[in-house]
Each structure stands twice: as structure tokens, then as C-alpha cells.
Amino acid sequence: MQQNQSWAILGLQKTSLLRAFLGQHRVVPALPSGIWPFLSNLEPPKAPDSGIAFVSFAYQQRRTIPTGGAFYDYSARYGAVREEDKVTLRESIPICHPRTGAALDTNLLETLAKSLAIDHLLDLPLVVLSNGQTRRAAIMRQLLLEPEVLILDEPLTGLDIKQRPSLLEFLHGLHRRKDPWILLGLRRQDPLPDWVTHVAYAQDNNVISGHRTSDSVRPFFRADRSSTKRVPDALAPERPTKHFSPPGAAVTGNPLIQIRGLNIQYENRKILSELDWTIREGERWHLTGPNGSGKTTLLSVLTGDHPQSYTQKNLVLFGKPRRQLALSQIHSRIGICSPEIFNAFPRRSGPEGLTVRDAIGTGFESIFSFRPRTPEQERRIDEVLQKFKGALSNDFDADVHFGSLSHGEQSFVLFLRAIINEPPLLILDEVFSGMPGEMITVTKEFLRTGLKHEQSVVFVSHWDEELPWPTEVRRLVLGDNNCDHR
Template identity: 30%
Template sequence: MRPPSRPPIPPILRIVNGTFYRHHPNSASSHPNPPFFKDLNIEIPSNSTESPRRWCIIGPSLSGKTTFLQALRGQHLSIPPHARSWPYLSTDQVPDRLRTPSQAIRYVGFDGEQVGGLSGPATSAYLAARYESLREDTDFSLRDFLLGNTDLNPLQSPAEVEHELPPGLLDRVVSDLRLGPLLDLPVAFLSNGQGRRARIARALLRTPEVLLLDEPFMGLDPPTVASLSELLRSMAERAAPRLVLAARPQDPIPEWITHLVYLRSDCQVGSMGEKDVVMEGLRKYATGVWRGALAEDEKLPVRALAEMGRVLTSEGVAGEALGSEEGARQQHTVEEMAGTRDLPGREAEGEALVEMDGVQVRYGDKIALGNWTQDTPSGPAPKTGLVWTVRRGERWGCFGPNGSGKTTLVSLLCSDHPQTYSLPIRLFGRSRLPEPGSGQRPLTFWDVQRRIGHSSPEVHQHMPTYLSVRQVLENAWADTFKGVPKLDDAARAKVEAALRWFAPELNPNYHHDERVAVGRRGADDWADSLRWADDHLFGRLSFSAQRVALFLRAIIKHPDVVVLDEAFGGMDEKVRDKCMLFLVRGEEKTHDAAGKVVDSEVAKQGEVRATGLSPDQALVCISHLKEETPDCVREWICLPEANEGRPARFGRFDGPLRTDERRWRELWKM
């Protein structure tokens, strides 16, 4: 007699013909309340090792990737309510503390509330605090952060403590994520990549059934991306926990992903199913549109698909993007976007704006930057530390692994780092300390800030969320994040020009406002209105829109040095390219419907107020992706792995970086 078969284990999550809303569809609300993901059907199996379904949610900016992940966790209203269920969480195989979706399904995001550091009281109160030797009571260690010991009054809010963890879990997670040497460091000291691994580790220590990772590879260098992907692969194969990822179309898809959801720009599902089937369908659609055989769906723009399709393997990125053939036909537009004809020749050296002559940053026995000897133009003998000069008209790319000192380098350049005073650094031809016999007063912090425009994850972290969109751009003329800007008519004209130019990206109700304007008398007045820039707060914008606002804040004042530290991370391909074109051309150029660079209507009418980079300005761009490196970048510096003792490498590109894989591989010595 055959033994009775065991009943199948129910899935962790099941959604059957569910539609989602932020507010109840019958409620009276002045806020837009469109339906999300109409008639959605999806399952996350509990035993994903036998029939793996490893989902990745892909879509351009504002397509609802984060909203989709939130719906999986139980946020947003499901109509009908019974369409969404978590049957596995009701079985006796799940401990009591994981009975609710909010506990069993953990979300790890890297949005504006957490960017650049770690959420909670461990975040420093101001930009330079992470570099100071004096620690405050709220500067909790990474160990405390992982264990949840970050409450200022633990008697009122009991923290999760180490003895409640399963035996050996802390050691295993710390080892897997390579966090052991960092456990006693304040979390404010962690680099972007280290902080990302720390947030994943903290989520894993809660032993969730499902882990939702929202763009986990954004802002990481290629070697770290490959190693993190392999770590996630091992988790996915053990189903401990089950993983669901969200990614942008231009991000390479880990090869261990089995199923895809591609979202349209209106927060609806464009295609979902097995990875190969979805990719083949999108490929046929994009090819048909490019060849004129199919009409383009405005909610499924093919331009967003152009960089999709590459695969992230243990050896790096492989395969070609869907639009590689189309991109080859359009490369003539890239050089125009780069604006290289405005750049001075190599033989015409501009004024030195930044001079570092043997810079080494130390924290006790630890050397964070400059652990090498390097030739210097000031003398015949090599010097210890970094030797680097940035001149007017130069367009620099700064590269290197996570933790190699790029953020520290930016802090020296922007004069946020306290050691700037004691190191051999000259900014705009002057030192931060008095120079005997020079007849010049020392350069103050405010002098530096007025001449440098800066966008970075650290700036993102500290920008007040209560500022309006307009106030964020106007903050470029203020001395501090919360200072009062000093604006003249020319400055106001630049701000308004940038707001109009980027209204589709910055105004959450842009399409709704357009429809209202069409049916109103005096539509031109409505279309020109910038009331939305005063009504919408920075903290309520999407992550992509926040990055656009900070990018504009960095360049709008036309500073001597523009520093863009991962400024394009979180933007989809269309928004990113619009920002890059604005960087070098301002309002003079735009993209037509086919993506070609053309003269703008503003330029034709001679009404340009916001211009691009000039030969008098210098650009320093930090990026881990060639696609997020502006085409105008020519000079480059690549910092070595921390403490390996090899000097920084320098070079010059012979063309745009993102159109040539050869240049990228030579840079990284791959």
C-alpha cells in the first residue's frame, strides 16, 4: 500500500486578479488615486528550490517598482480584498513572530530616506561629521546597528539583542557579507557599498521568509556587483530567504533570475512570466518599432528598453542590450551631446582650480586615501600620497572600487573634510591656512562652497525634506542646506528655466496638469505656471525626481567646479540622458521623439536662460557605471583598492566612455 502523499505546501504569497490603490476608490480625496497593476496574478512559492521562481521587477522611473514591492508586502489596498493572501504564513511551519506579512517579508530600499548612510539615529547631523575624530553618543557602531541596539532610551523601546538570534547566524551573515573588519566602526564611516551590505545584513538577521531588494546594485562598482550577485544567488538557491529584486531597464539582470515583471510607465504590468519569454517579447516589440513595423505604445517606450537585456554573471556583465544594433546607428548623436567642440585642447592648460600635492588621509593607523608614492610636478623626488590637479575646462571621471576613497576625495575637494586644513591642498590658487608672505587671506569654507556645485548621496541624505522643489534649486545660492539663498533676477531666471525644462521629471502631477491646461481658457498661462514647484515638497518626490533636483542644484549656479558623485544613479535611461544633455548644452539642445539631439524651441527663439558647461568650468564626475558617465568626460583617475599600496592611475579617453566597452575594460583592467 502506497503511503499517503503529503499535501502541497501553499505559496508564501498569492495574488489572483488583484488591483491596488493608495486610497479606497470610493473615498473622496483631492489626491490622484489611479489603480495600480490591474488584475495582477503572481505567486511566490514557499518551496522555491524545487520549482524556482526568482522574480525581478523591472521598469523605468515612476513605473511603480517600489509600489509593486510594497504591494507584495501588504501595503496599498487590494481590490477585491481577498485577491491577495499569504497562505504559507498561516501554517505551523512558520514561527509566531513571522505570522504577519510585515514581519515575514522584509523590504530593503535605497531611496532618499536612506541614501548614502544608514537610517535611524546613526545618521550624522551634518555632512562633515563622518570625518571627525570626536564621536557622539548617537554614532552607533555597525554591530549595534545590525543587532538593533540604536535606541536612545532602550527602557522605553526594547531593542532586539544578540541572544535572540539563531546560534551562529550573526557570524554567518557578517562573514557572507564581508562585514567583519567593520563591526566596531561607526556606521557613519561606512562607504556607500559597505552601507548597502550592512542594510541587507540587518534584514537577514531578522530571518525573513522573503527579502525584497529595491535596486540593490545601484552605486556599486563592477567587482562588488559581481560578488554581491553571487551572494544573493546562494541565498536564492537555498530559498533562505526567497528573494525578489527590483531593477532599472539598463541594469544587467542576474543570471539566476528566472521570472520577470516589466512595468509600463503608467504603473501597469507590460509583460510578465519566464525571463526568456518576456525578453523575447520585448525584443520583438522594440525591433518592430525601430523598423517601422509596429506602432510604439506611449506607455511602453522603446527607448527605455534600449539598454535592457545584458546578463550579470559571476565573471561580470555579458550579452548585448536590446538596442545595441539601433544604438550603433545613432552614435553620431553622442558626439554632439558630448559638446567636445567647446572643450579647450590638451595643449591649452587652464588655470589650476584644485591642486593636491602628496595628499594622505589618516585615521590613526588606518590610511583611507593616499597609501602610495607618486611623482609630483613640484620636485624631482616622488611624494607620498595623491598628486592631482584639476584645471578649468577639464572634464574628469573619478573611478575606483567601493571603499577606495572616492567619497573622501570629494570631501577634500569640497572642503568638507577637517584634514583639508593640514594637507597640501590648494583650492582656486589658495590654501585653507594663512601662507606667510603671500599677502592673501586664507580661503574660508564659505569661499569654497560658493564656487563648487556638489551632488552626491551624502548631499541627498542631508537635504531637508521639507523644502519645496523650487527651494532645493534656489539652495544653490545659500551658504548651508537650511540657509536663506541670495538671489538676483538672473538667478531666478535660471531656476525658473530649469523648472520648466524638467517639469515632466519634477512635477508629480505633470500629465494631469497638462490635461487640465488643455481644457482651460488661458492655457498658455497655466502651462507657464510654476505653482507646482512651490506646492510639492522634496521629500514627497520619487527617488528619481529627487536626484534630478539635486543635479540641477549642483549646476544651476554655473560654479567653477561641478562635482557629480553618483548623481545619475536611480534615473532611468531617458531621464539620465536628458540630464546629461542639459549638463553640456543647457536649454540649447533637446531630444526629438526618435532620441536625436536637435535645437530646442527656446534656442530658436533666443530665450536661453540656463546654459551648459563652459570652458571656464571644471567637471569631476564619480560613477561606477559607464552609462552614468557624461560623454564629455575625457580625463580620468582610478583609485586603487584600499591599502593595496599601488598608486592611483591616470589617463585620457579618446572618446565617450559609455559607447565603447573597450575604454571601460581598459580603465578597470578587465
Template identity: 30%
Template sequence: MSTSIVQISNLNLKYGNKAVLRDLEWTIQAGENWLLTGLSGSGKTALLKAIAGIEKSTDEIVVSFDKQSSARPVCQYIAQWYQFKNVEGVANFYYQQRYNAQQVQDTLTVNAELAHYAKENHLNLPQAEPILEALGFAPLKNAQLIELSSGEHKKLQLVKALWLKPQLLLLDQPYTGLDIQSRQNLNNLLDEVTSNGVQTILISNETEIPACINRYAEIVDGQLEEHFTFCSRKEIVIEDRPIPEFLHQAPPSSSETLIKMVGVNINYGEKQVLKNVDWEIKAGEKWLLQGHNGSGKSTLLSLINGDHPQAYANEIYLFGNKRGSGESIWDIKEHIGLISPELHWYFDFNATVWQSIASGFFDSIGLYKEIGWHKRTQVDELIEYFGLTANKNDLLAQLPLGKQRLVLLARTVIKNPELLVLDEPCQGLDAHQTLQFNTLIDGLCTTNRTLIYVSHSDDQLPKNLTHQLLLSKGEVIHNKIYKKREELESVI
């Protein structure tokens, strides 16, 4: 009897009308843990979903579980995109809702959600404890789901998967939004479960992978190509595309000091999210903002973007005006080109690529205005630059996540803003797209444009960073001229 757990023969799959997998063959033997790579849109997600039997099951894939195993005889797919619902079972939330304090409890707490999950899957609550500890999730147990940051949602998704112990665990970009320590811990957890009857297939572009991975494959032109080690067949070559003319010159700065925060405190009930934060950004500076999940990065940025109601109770100066002195949030947003995981999550997926990019002129989520000829040509030029011309009339919902992200990145720069706020901009992009985007950022961030860049990883950064702010548990622990992590760690 064969000991294969997955047997795929002659698999053909389409994404929309485009064939992505052609006559794909793949056998996964017992004890194997695979890393699956490939360019954005190459069909990685489609392949894992097909194995998990999501969308439709096909005869070409046979999954056979081990009846003797202590792990659960199921195949669990963990999507790159987290989902959560309110108490009525509807996933109807809006951008930055979590910052608007409302007494009506809309979503479950983490604890209640875990209890619910335990009941549904006949699991023991205490068994989740070590996993919660390892991912640093324990302090969040009383938080409401709506209050979690994108990285924290990702962790909750992983906690559930590891707790379930499925025989086949399919992880689609599980490191998305996780801080460095959590990545390490996740890898340790994966090593542990894989030695206890769980097998995994991991989609990731990261270089830090768990030790348990013992097979490597890449999807190339719709077929599986096996490698003997972690590498990509293709050398990354980026095309030397000229940056559109209208982005060459950053607009003059509105003031010498763009952002100034004095002793900023933000509390949610008893919980203090930002403690006595001072931060000053002068025009032309390029900042790297870092910190562990839950350290307060997103909250800090929401104060700059005019998205946080508690900004009104703090001493904050934006673009030369004191916050709460009669400016509207739209007056603030006008200066900023913003991308963040949350903006992506809450975006209007029924907007076309073209509309989504054009909406960046008005900082709206979706386009509600006619725009003139001059701006239309700029949208077209930028679409061309990002290589999205063929997709220009597609709905966002029809594109893979990496392409969606590119669209929103184009939206971020379309109005040629004086300040770019890029919160994990390259999430979901493949190595090629990341390099291409960072090249653009380097080109855009010449002398007088200001940049705030958030990234957990150190190897995908723009070149010309000048300053760094490091947050830990809501406090600034480092605020100075930019240094690489190794140098920084020796400082602490």
C-alpha cells in the same frame, strides 16, 4: 491547493493624489524570482511596500507562506534609502557629520548593531560572517555607523536582509552605490539564498541581474506587463530640449590649476583612509573618479568641497589658494556645483522644489535668503528644462527618490559653476532620466568647464571624459588620460 506565495487582484494605489496603480493583477508562484522595472514614479516602490504591508495593508493582496520551508515566514522589504539611528534612537544627523571627529560616541559600532539585530530577530552572529566576508564588510566591524559611507550603509542593510532569510525578500534598487565587485557578490548571494527557500522580487534598472531571476515584469500605466526576458517595452527617446541660455558659457576659470593635492594623508584613529595622494586638476579637464566602496572617493571629494576638517593639516591648493590661508568653506563652495548621495541623504526634505534649486546659488541646504528677479527667472527656466514645472511647489518629501534626485541635479548646475563635482549623480534615476542628464552634462562640459564624475557603472558615463583617477584602499593606483575599464584592467 495553490502554490502561490503572493496573490494580488484589482490593486489600486495612489501616490499623493495621483493614481499610480490601477486594477493591478499579479500572481507570484512558489519558486519564482521576479525582476520589476518601470519608469521613475511608475509605482514600483509603492507596489513592493504594499506587498510588505508597510503603510497600510489591503485585502487585494494575499501573502501565504510555506510552513515547511526552512526560510523564515516573513516578507522583508529593503528600501532604497538606508536608515540608521544614534544610541538614543533618534535619526538626527547632519551633512558631513562623519568627518567631524567627536569623542562622544553618538552611534553604535557595526558589531554592536549586528549583535542588537541578532538579538531582536533570534539570529546567530557566526552565520553573518560569510555574508560580511562576501560583501567585503568584515574590516568595518569596529567602525561607528556614522562613519560609514553611503555604499557601506547599503551593504549593511543587505547583510541584515540576507542573514534574516525571509521567505519573501523585496529588494528596492539594491545595487545603489555598490561597486562592481560587490554587485557581483550580491548576485551570487542572492542565487544562493533563493536556492534555499527565499524568493525575491527585485527592482532594478541595471543590466547585471542575478541568475536566479526567472520572471520579468514592468509597470506600465499602472498595470503589470510581463516580459519574457530582460527588456523594456519602450525605446528610450530623449527630448531634444535646448539647454537654458544662461548655462551656455562656463565662467572664466579662477586659476590655471584648479585643484592640487600633494602627498595627502587622512587618518581616522589608526585607520588610514587616504595614503599619500597626489592629484592635480587643470581647468577644463574632465575627470572620472573610480574605486571600490570604502576606497576613499568621498573623503577625497570632501577635501575639495571644503567639507573635511583634516584638509587644514594637508597640502591642498584650491582655485589658486592654499587651503587654510584665510579662505572660508563658502569661498570654496562658490566655485563648485556638487551632488553626492550624502548631500541627498541629508538634504532638507521640507524645502520645496523651487527653494531647493534656488539654494544652489548659496550652497546652502534649504533657502534662507531672498533672491532677485534675475536669479528667479533662471530657477524657473531650469525647472522647465528638467520637466519639473508641475512639481515646483511640492515639498521634496512628497516626490519619489528619482524626482528628488533630478531636483538636486538642477540645484547643482543652477549657479553655472566652473567646477562640477558629480558623485554618483544618476543614482536612483531611471534609464531615461540618466540619459537625459548625461546629455545635459555633455552640453555643459564644453571647453573651459571642469568636471569630476564618480560612477561605479561604465555604461552611464558622459561622453567627453579626459582623465581618470582610480583609488584602491586609499591609494591612487591609476592616474592618467581616460581609458575604458577593459583597457585599464589589461594595464593592471
């Protein structure tokens, strides 16, 4: 890689290759001048640990939660009553460089926050930030360290249609000025920015690399020359909340979820206002909207996790008012995949660790710890693993620890956990995050043809092309606390 080039890494082993660039994997044979020889030529010279910054949106155990790989209560964020939950984004940022001890530039903080469209979030508690906002904040944290190289693994995951081109344009500007030099790790389905000149594809312990126009790498990426252009306002997501039904769509089965006049707010900050929504048996819903529009909050109401769900007068879940249902009763009727569950799921090793079979089996009761299983449940796990064996490697072992799997394999196993009990309602929030193409293909096919007729799905994604169903999809678009029906 040369400094006048722009690189993106793709493939099942892209994260392993990126970590090799960080010195976390041994490179054989050893390079006499190291992986980043230019760092030693700087004045003053920099060591790789201070010159290279890395942000990965694959699983990372949260530094502020000393769980040692155990489950942590991700739903605590909705209450935001503990002292640690009151920490704002600004307060969470260290005042000194963690390695050099040098004071961080507060003016740079304001500049970066504005460029990443999170300046209005600096004085809000971290726990109320959306997934997309949290990801942009993670990039800002690393840029504050003023590295020479910034490596970003899957930076587009979870960003809405307006923020994707804005982020790529911002990164392009940084790379053009070499302030810092940017190296991207992308999913195969991500559009390749037009400013990326070179591609490396890492898979099967092999790396194929070359200029983006080279025949050797062109099959491995999706070109999209519009990916770095700003989205015109007319194409941006609509601001009010809107419901869309496919042409000719008729009322289907019995209602599973009935929401009328939903209001969620933290002190004076409204998250959802006067929202109405009914989910019926057999329906397919696409829930979308800008980062910070309240999607995760709305899902926490559906699952009963949000404390304010108890105070809603017109919230009926599975035929009963929310107040009359224990949380376990709600969770047993919902299969869910989400970034929160992915990050919170226990990954201990040793005797206390969950195997892949155990992890899938927790879906029968929607819990996060081992429970003895009945013979019927064991047969069901075998049936699901057999059905999806085409997406798994030939040497895949369901008795290994869940935490030993790759990011993509963990995402896929948690999807199997969500469907194992054939729940009435499936909630799939960024379900394909980290999955390789083969797993995505198999998962989409199952969602098209493998569900029971009466099962309903809420599919959350900023990417229309990720939808498994070409037609017959209802859509709920969240916006600025208004409700409008179409």
C-alpha cells in the same frame, strides 16, 4: 509569483509596487488569503511583518538622527569624534529580533559578514564605512532576521565592479535554497541577472509582467548573462591610485584644485596616502575605485568638509590654500550631487518645508535652508526648469514640497540645484541614482553640451557606461593608499 520563479521589478513605479507587497499600499480588490498566502501555511505561521524583510537604497531618513525631515550635518562623519560616531558595525546590530524578541544568531552574523565581504569591517565605526559597504551591511541586518522573503530595491547602486557579481551570486545562492526567497527591484539600466526568470514593469499605473523571454517584457530590461560571474583578478580595479589621460590630451585651463602629497588617516588606519591630483578648468574627470578606497573621503577634501583638509600643507582650492578659505567660499564654487546630500537634504512639509523652487534655489549659496531670492535668481530657476521640462511630467509643479516628489524626481531636482549657479566645479557622485531613463538621457545630454567651456566635472561612478562623455575623459582610480602616475 510562484516560489519556483525568480522575479525582478522595473519601471518608474517599481518602488510603489514593492511597497504594496509590504502592505504599505492598499490592494484593490482585497486578496482573501493576503499578498503572501504561503506565510500562513508555515509551521508555525508567520505574519508578513516578521516574514518579509525590505531593504531600499532609495531615500530613507536615518533612524539614529531624529531630525523630523530637517537637514542633518552629514560632514560630521569625517570627524568621528562624538560618542555616537564611535559605534561600530557590530555594536549597531541588535542582539534580539525587533518583532519577536528572539535572540539573533551570532554565528550567522559572522557567516553573513564573510559572505558579503564586510567581516573585516565589523569592528570599525559605522561612520567610516563607504556607501557601498553601508549598503551591504544593510542587507546583512535584514538577513539576520531570517525572513522568508527579502525584497531589495536597487541593490546594485553604489557597488563597485567586483562587488556587483559577488553580491548577485550570493543572492542567487540564497534564492536557490529559498533561504530567503529574493525579490529584486532594479533600475532599467541595471543588468538583469541570468537567474531571474520573470520580469514585471511598473509604470503609468500599469504593470506588464511575464517570463524574461516574453516579447511583452523583453524591451524593458538589459540582459547581461555575465552579471553573476566573478570578475577575474585581471579585470578587477587596479589597486594603486592611478591617473589616466585620454590620448593626446593637453594641459587645459588654469588649475582649480591642486593636491600634493595628500594624507588622510583615522588613528592607525590610512584612507589616502601621498595622493597628487590637479583639476584644471574645462576638464572632465572620472573618479572610480573599489568600495572603501577613499572616494567619498577625497571628495570631502575637495569640498573642504573634511577636518583634516585644514592640516594639509599642499592643498590649494580655487587659487588659495585651504586654510585661507572659509567653508562657505569653497561651497559657493562647487555644485555637488552625492548620496550624502541626497539623504541629508531637508524634506519637511508644511510652512517650514522647501518647495521644488526653494530646493533648487539653495544651490545659489550651496545651503540647505530657504533664502529670499533676487529677481535674477528667479529668472535663472525659470530658465533651468524650462530647459529641462522634457524630463519632467506635464503636470510637474515647482511649487510643491520637495519631499513629496518621487525618489527619481528628488535626485533630478538636486542635480538642478548643483548646476543652478553655474559653478566652476561640478562633483557628481552617483548622480543617476533613482533617476528614470528619460531623466538620465536629458542629464547626460546637458553634461555633454550644456556646460560652459571652463566648467570642470568630477564624475563618480562604478559604471563606465554612465559616463556622459565618450572621449576626452581623464580618470583617477583609487586603490590601496599608493600613488602612481601614467
